[in-house]
Amino acid sequence: MAESLTLYGNVDIREVQLAFQDAGRISNLAVDEGAKVKKGQVVAELDPARFQMDAERLGGEVMAQTQLVERLKSGSRPQEIEKARAAVASAKANLKDADLILARKQSLLLTNRISTQEVDSARLRVQTWQATLKVSEEEQSLALEGPRKEDIAAAEANLTALQAAKELAQQRLTDTRLLAPADGFIRNRILEPGAMASAGAPVLTLALTDPLWVRAYISEPDLGRVREGMPAELHTDSLPGKTYKGWVGFISSTAEFTPKTVETTELRTKLVYRARIFACDPQQELRLGMPVTATIDTTKGTTGDSARCD
Incomplete structure (x- = not known):
């Protein structure tokens, strides 16, 4: 039996629809599509005049x-x-x-x-x-x-x-500043300054990058060879000579049919199990949705300590 298992997948895309809690007119959008943002960064603002007056009245x-x-x-x-x-x-x-x-x-x-x-x-x-x-x-x-x-x-x-x-009025005034809930990249800029934003209506789409993982699928015959914590090596077509460290973080307990976008050497009609392989990418070279080849060393233990990011 081979000492390694090769899986094919993509860097998983996880998105957050950023929206205001109250309706109002957008006064500023601080980011464009493709912009990198940090957790807590202001990405958009509503006109605060009405909220300010309400807070002062209650004060x-x-x-x-x-x-x-x-x-x-x-x-x-x-x-x-x-x-x-x-x-x-x-x-x-x-x-x-x-x-x-x-x-x-x-x-x-x-x-x-x-x-x-x-x-x-x-x-x-x-x-x-x-x-x-x-x-x-x-x-x-x-x-x-x-x-x-x-x-x-x-x-x-x-x-x-x-x-x-x-306090509620003061919180509503604070909420006129829309903050990024996590690190990531702006994928879509849905509304523009001057537009009326409804409560809960998306204004921006944020793609999350931390933690970063690859969505791959394990065929049923190979399922017993893989366990959570096993170290993995990741490769991409963009940088074929570079290896990214990783480890198996999750294996689904439910079988499903192979998605059409996934390439395996097995027949597409065969049942597979979804796996999540965490990746170490300190230089942020892996892009969301990028095809990735993952090689799992099935001979090593399941702690995966050597595969953790430094």
Whole structure:
């Protein structure tokens, strides 16, 4: 049995459709097709004006609600308490005066020196001041006790909701800058500056390059000879004299028919198993979709330590 196994495949193409989370007008596209990008690099931007104004509006509402909560927690001011006490004292004095007037008029009524109507008016005035005194005492009690705990809790809950809304608005403002999620190359530039981007609609297509692997297929008779971790050597037609280190990283457990784009020495109708062979390419010479010939040394162990990239 041969000590090596030759497989044919292609550098796998893995793509990410880059899109904004919110709708808006594109103000800038920082990359062109074919551009190399790094993880976290800004690749596109939306016009941030509306998002900025929304964040500022909510910031003002949070500030106002914060002041309201602080005022409720602080309770009544000393001046408010003194005002309530003064109102009670004034009501008591007026009630006492009304009682004296009523008493005098009642004594005059006994000698028929005043009419009954005047006495009734004096009695009504006493009742009015009694009601006023009761209201003043209640207001004084409220001023001394301060705001209700329920009112403070409701104000704090409203403040929490406003703070969350502010953070969301700030995040939406941050998301107007579209960042590359990983290293790669821009394959397609779908929209242009000035276009309206819908939420979730692709703006750019990013081809991922890290990690880099070759998609190959193993025929059923050779399946038992290959295991994950075995070292491999990769060759391309572009640089026939150069060898790239690699190792078997994955073997599918499900059989499938050989894809038409894959060349093997076996019949195309024969079942094969998809394999993923990781490649070391520090100079980034392997291009996505490039045909690759992989030679696996089936006599070596499965750790593949010697095939790992330095």
